[in-house]
Amino acid sequence: MVGSTGRVTGRxxxxxxxxxxxxxxxxxxxxxxxxxxxxxxxxxPTGTAVVVIEYQPPRTVYVAPLG
Known part of the structure; x- marks a missing residue:
């Protein structure tokens, strides 16, 4: 999970x-x-590409902007 990329859908x-x-x-x-x-x-903001820095089960992540 850590290192996965995603996109912000809610600020x-x-x-x-x-x-x-x-x-x-x-x-x-x-x-x-x-x-x-x-x-x-x-x-x-919404639409920002992010990378997961930390994962806390079951569904919480800490993210930073990608790039």
Whole structure:
């Protein structure tokens, strides 16, 4: 899961629980996860390409902008 890429579908930012769609290779599908910014204070608007930095089961990820 860590290192997977995805796209923000619900704004991620301080004080917000966002949503990202991430490609899960084991299942060969894209799935929705609750998301928090990996760097506190970062804001990631809808449509931003992201990479998963940390995964906390069952459906929470910490993400950073890709690139």
């Amino acid at each position: 991620v930012g301080p004080g917000l629980v966002g949503e990202v769609m991430v490609f899960v290779a084991e299942r060969r599908s894209t799935e929705a996860f609750l998301a928090y910014p990996a760097v506190p204070g970062d804001e990631l």
